[in-house]
Amino acid sequence: MKIAIVGCGSRHKMFRDSIADDYADKHEIVALCDSNPHRLGEAAKALAKPSTNGVATYLAEDFERLIAEQRPDTVVVATPDFLHADYIVRAFEAGCDVICEKPLTIDLTRLKMIVDAQARTGRKVQVTFNYRYSPARTQIKELISSGAIGEVTAVDFRWHLDRVHGADYFRRWHRQKENSGGLLVHKSTHHFDLLNWWLGTVPTAVFASGRRAFYRPETAAALGLEGRGTRCHGCPVATKCDFALDLAADESLRNLYLEAEGADSYFRDLCVFDDEIGIEDTMQAHIRYASGVTANYTLTAYSTWEGLEIKFQGTKGDITHRHVEVHGVFGGTRAHADADAVTTELHLAGQMPRLLEVPTASGHHGGADPVMLGYIFDPEGMTPDQYGRASDHVAGAWSILTGIAANASIETGSVVDIKSMLRSRGIKLEH
Ligand SMILES: NC(=O)c1ccc[n+]([C@@H]2O[C@H](COP(=O)([O-])OP(=O)(O)OC[C@H]3O[C@@H](n4cnc5c(N)ncnc54)[C@H](O)[C@@H]3O)[C@@H](O)[C@H]2O)c1
Structure with a gap:
């Protein structure tokens, strides 16, 4: 190509x-x-x-x-x-x-x-x-599709962005909904796509709440950051701010952003406590699916640890999956995990819970990126994908519709019916 x-x-x-x-x-x-x-x-x-x-x-x-x-x-x-x-x-x-x-x-x-x-x-x-391709997530797909826990009936899904990675969405273009759709679209597209793919269904209705509870001026004041600047570069209180990002100190950030500012004033290190931020940092949604499954979802962007926790309740038992993730450090000096930790527990009714061996791979995003790139750039060189991990515009659309409906629900305070929402805009999703 x-x-x-x-x-x-x-x-x-x-x-x-x-x-x-x-x-x-x-x-x-x-x-x-x-x-x-x-x-x-x-x-x-x-x-x-x-x-x-x-x-x-x-x-x-x-x-x-x-x-x-x-x-x-x-x-x-x-x-x-x-x-x-x-x-x-x-x-x-x-x-x-x-x-x-x-x-x-x-x-x-x-x-x-x-x-x-x-x-x-x-x-x-x-x-x-890329998340579909990480071995731990593929294992969940395999378990659910094989009927290991019978029919899945209810899901509880919590995704925690920590104060290193989570803060980074409040520094640049992501922090306005008109650029990113907010975290319920920008970030949760991954999570809602995983739910659609794992469960083999699509969302029908969403009720959501969301607000900015942490990344706001009041938090800066409580942290003693009076006199903070509009960005970290040159900020008078940067040395005492646990969220400061020093663009000059990191060669790659300096080269990619600080030295490029002259052309477009794209500042990579805006203050995460600015009043003008337009996205939420605390979001919860209740989602109904076409198959009858219901899910509760929580996303926070200032957690003490980074990763996900999910429980699938089924008619024969349940699956509990937990992944502590390690991300590249974007500013700050906080302690964080230095290695990923993944557990998947299968608990069948009437039996003792069993910790499964979770497959691993090396490479970014838990080994997901190299596998995905293989399927994109050399599909013939890969084993045929029995998990249907490639995503077209229809899967892409369904993955954002939960978040778009959640945003609408936050705005109106009502349950949003996705079919009506699509019909009102004349959007037909067919392969
Ligand atoms: N799948 C993942 O894990 C993952 C991880 C990071 C980012 N992303 C996605 O990748 C995309 C880029 O994110 P990023 O972190 O690289 O952002 P970035 O800001 O570092 O890079 C965006 C680039 O687009 C350029 N740009 C802006 N306006 C443009 C225009 N009109 N025409 C052409 N180029 C323009 C900018 O100058 C910049 O170089 C986003 O959609 C983001 O959601 C995905």
């Missing part, structure tokens, strides 16, 4: 390095595109090979010229979330397929644009739900 990558920030590196290092015999990156000339140049430098002209680079306004000159087969979209739909539609119209970072998009207007363009052009988008 001839591949163009749009959005050359932190996440694009996974695709760029994978194609260039692991799949260079099969695919070629023919162009890079970004609105920021510095990040664009740095991404091109990383791909540079001696005695070649290097990869072609295009600023965002030249995307149509990129398509005309480089004729990519596939466009990888790794821009901020609110821009995904626009690039997907333009790529489809130009005859390209798309590999899109999660979430597919952030609202119903943009979802309709994608669904209509897909129907019009017949092109494909794969949404990169």
Whole structure:
């Protein structure tokens, strides 16, 4: 495939390095595109090979010229979330397929644009739900599909973002709903996709509550951070702030963001306690599914530890899965786990609970990223995927609909019926 990558920030590196290092015999990156000339140049430098002209680079306004000159087969979209739909539609119209970072998009207007363009052009988008590919999550899929606990009837799902990783969503574009859809879309798209995929069903109704309880000026005041600046860089109280992110101290952050600020004033280290933040940090939802299953879901972004806890109740028993995750450190000086810890317990009615052996793999996101990349870039080289882990626009859509409905429920205080919501916008989800 001839591949163009749009959005050359932190996440694009996974695709760029994978194609260039692991799949260079099969695919070629023919162009890079970004609105920021510095990040664009740095991404091109990383791909540079001696005695070649290097990869072609295009600023965002030249995307149509990129398509005309480089004729990519596939466009990888790794821009901020609110821009995904626009690039997907333009790529489809130009005859390209798309590999899109999660979430597919952030609202119903943009979802309709994608669904209509897909129907019009017949092109494909794969949404990169890496969590599906982690061995521990695949094991859960296998257990549920094999009927190990009978029919699943109820789920309790809690996802904890800690004060290192969770805080990072409050520093930059994610912190406004118009950019990310809020955490119930931006982050929970992974979790709601896992539920849809594990349970083999789709959501029908959502009732949710959410508020910003921690990342707000009152917390800064309680922490003694009077006189804080609007960002960490140059902040007079940075040395005593446990949430400070020092962009200058980390080579990769300095290069990718601090040195790129001149072109677009994209500040990576805005104060996490700003009044102007528009997303919630404490969210709970009750979800009904087409199959009859019901689920309770909690997401917090200032927890003492990072990871997930889930219990599936079934007619023959239950499964309890817990994963303490370790993430890259984004600022602060807090203690956190130094190794992942995963447990999955199967408890069948009338028997003692049994701790299962959980398979592991190496690589980012619990070994998920390399497996997913293998299926995307070398499907013939992989064993046929019996778990149906690849996600198209329909799976991508269902994964954001729970969060979009939850956002609407938070706003109105009512239960949101997803079928009516889709009908009111003329959105038809068919493969
Ligand atoms: N699956 C995962 O685990 C995972 C992890 C991290 C990020 N992501 C996703 O990857 C995407 C990118 O996130 P990130 O952390 O790399 O963000 P980032 O801010 O580091 O990078 C985004 C890049 O897009 C560029 N950009 C902005 N406007 C543009 C435009 N109009 N045209 C072209 N480029 C433009 C920015 O200059 C920047 O280089 C997001 O959708 C995010 O949700 C997924």
